[in-house]
Amino acid sequence: MTFELALRAPELTGAGHGRDDTANHRLAVVGLTASYGRSPAITEVSLSLESRSVTAFIGPSGCGKSTLLRTFNRLHEVTPGARVTGAVRLDGIDLYDPRVDPVTVRRRIGMVFQRPNPFPTLSIRDNVLAGIRLQYRRLRPSGADELVEAMLTAVGLWDEVKDCLGRPGISLSGGQQQRLCIARVIAVAPDVILMDEPCSSLDPVSTAAIEELMVNLGRDYTVVVVTHNLQQAARVSRKTAFFTVAGAGEPGRLVEYGDTAGLFSAPSKAQTADYLAGRFG
């Protein structure tokens, strides 16, 4: 099988979920360094993510969590001057192989951003379908309605918005917008979902709803969540990676990676223990 074939998004046949459910969606990072211009923001990261489960990335501001996350779907390189060395493997295929098209990578690895960013000119319904249309995929006419209902139901938004699907996506509350953005991501049936502090701009009630959603998504997808909220990491993730940075201008590094329960109750590194105890960050 060629790389191109292996990475081609499965055809969308029915109501949206035509993805290959036999694959593992296993993401592995090997010796990865990501830089802006000449200065590395995070360096020498190696870790293997558990498939179909939630992994949390924690650490102080500026330690490169967002940067690392954005290397996974090759969004990092969109920033002018940004560079990546090392490898990110999805089911054994290096996403940075020159034969791999970054657009194909982003179709298999979806992303939810810190600030909810629904398309402002599109309705709720069209926001859900935006990914499919941006990828020029075709849907059966009835498929669109089914897909919209299925995705909005999956993110727990259907009952709230089913009577106003034509309203602009940005007319929703912040928490609803973020769930709409998650619906938009799962509508294109990715293998991996990256979330960069998805609750940091939301109220506690919306945060709880998104956390519940993360747990549910973790059953089907490989989910990576960057969070500043340690309780959130403890509640939703099976594994946790702790990063830190020595000081301004230094690159961030992976300190410890392991089962969330173990890492929180008995961290093996002093730095982790200090961070969890709130002594820095």
Place this chain on the structure above:
Amino acid sequence: MTALAGRPAGVSTRRRLTDHVATVAAWAAFAAAAIPLVSLLVTVVTRGLARLDMTFFTSSMRGIVGAGGGAAHALWGTVLVTLAATAISVPIGVGTAVYLVEYGRPVLSRLLWFLVDVMTGLPSVVAGLAAYALIVMVVGPGARSGLAGAIALSLLMIPVVVKSSAEMLRLVPTDLREAATGLGASRPAVIATVGLPAARPGIVAGVMLGVGRIIGETAPLLLVAGFTDSLNLNLTTGRMATLPVYIYSQWQNKGADQAAYDNRAWTAALVLIGLVLLFSLAARLLGRLLAPTSLKG
């Protein structure tokens, strides 16, 4: 309260005085700008009304030496030449803006920006000469056509379209670009669905400003589109009259019945102003109708 009351009374008086002076100055500046404009409009309308009749819009100057006749040929010429210049300028201008904002390599785009800046200040007669040089190469010496005029005018219009489109493209929030990119949209798809819709107001404004810039141009048209008394609807061959050139020639080559020539010139000026308004409205309307719908259901 005590702090306010404790302030010396002079400060508040001085402030009120400054306020008065500033208000008067602003009004004076406004009047200085508005009076010539109003006077110009009043003059053009009052003097233009004399010949604002059906004949003016339906007949050309073919075989007319005294009173009568009209500017149908020049009106159609201006409409066609302006539309053709817009049709040339919009794709080239928007394409250049997309390149500059979305793809530009540092050195090349700085060079391009410099050229755009230079072109903004290009004297229109130079644009006319450039178009003339081009048409001489293609068709041969002495050739005149409406299309050549449109090419000359597009040299003036392109930089206007580039600037206003690029300005809007730059304002597209990174958020939205990343949302689309992260959903697996290719670069062209991101531009088509997030970039261009955001740039649409800039494109429309560019067309409106650009039409305003070119519609009254006389020198380049005199050079390459020429002048004729008859109607010519074919852009590619033959001389084509336009309203500015018509006004110039009515004014310049008056026959025995001078008033008839003067009146036609003023009416043509009035019609030209009306045409600018029409083009602005049309650009706005088209901008709304052409709302990109590729992402909508």
